[in-house]
Amino acid sequence: MRAMTKTLMAGAMALTLGLAGAATAQPAPGGPGGPEGPGRHGRGPGGPMMGGPLGGLLGLHPELPLPALNLTDAQEEQVRAIMQGHRDEGRALMQKAQAAMDALRTSTTGTVDEGAAAQQGQALGAVIAEAAVLRSKVRNEVWAILTPEQQAEATKINAERQARQAQFRQRMEQRKPKG
Structure with missing residues (x-):
C-alpha cells in the first residue's frame, strides 16, 4: 500500500506542478537583448515557445521542438493563440488535480482505508488522463500549423530525443546495484 501511495502522490505532484505552470503563467519578458532575447524571436530559455510559462511537466506544452523549427512570426502568434485558447481548460484541470490530490492525501493519512485510497487514486488518474488528452489536443492544433518540412x-528531432532517453535509461539500469 505504501508504494502505491508514494507513486500516486508523485504523480499528483507532477500533475499539479505542470498544470500550475500552464494555468497561471504569463509569457515572461525576455532576458538579454529585450523581450525576445538576442535574435531569438521569443525562443530563448523560458520564452513563449519553451516548456516554461505555458508548458510544464503535464501542462499544455505541445511537446514539439518548436525552437528548432524556425517558426515564422505568424506561426509563433498562432501557437501563442492556441496555448492561450486552452488556458482556462488548463486552469480547470489544475483545480481538479489539486482537489484530487488533497482527497488522496486525506484518504492516506492516519488509518488508511484502502478502498478510499484506491478510489481517490483512480480519481487522480482520471485527471491525469484528462491532462494527457488536452495536451494531445494542443499538440494536434500546433502540428496543423507546421509546414511539411x-x-x-520535428519527427526527426523527437526520434533522436527518444533514442537519447532510451540510452540514458539503459545506462541507469546498468549502474543499478545487482542483487
Whole structure:
C-alpha cells in the first residue's frame, strides 16, 4: 500500500506542478537583448515557445521542438493563440488535480482505508488522463500549423530525443546495484 501511495502522490505532484505552470503563467519578458532575447524571436530559455510559462511537466506544452523549427512570426502568434485558447481548460484541470490530490492525501493519512485510497487514486488518474488528452489536443492544433518540412524536422528531432532517453535509461539500469 505504501508504494502505491508514494507513486500516486508523485504523480499528483507532477500533475499539479505542470498544470500550475500552464494555468497561471504569463509569457515572461525576455532576458538579454529585450523581450525576445538576442535574435531569438521569443525562443530563448523560458520564452513563449519553451516548456516554461505555458508548458510544464503535464501542462499544455505541445511537446514539439518548436525552437528548432524556425517558426515564422505568424506561426509563433498562432501557437501563442492556441496555448492561450486552452488556458482556462488548463486552469480547470489544475483545480481538479489539486482537489484530487488533497482527497488522496486525506484518504492516506492516519488509518488508511484502502478502498478510499484506491478510489481517490483512480480519481487522480482520471485527471491525469484528462491532462494527457488536452495536451494531445494542443499538440494536434500546433502540428496543423507546421509546414511539411517542419513536421519532418520535428519527427526527426523527437526520434533522436527518444533514442537519447532510451540510452540514458539503459545506462541507469546498468549502474543499478545487482542483487
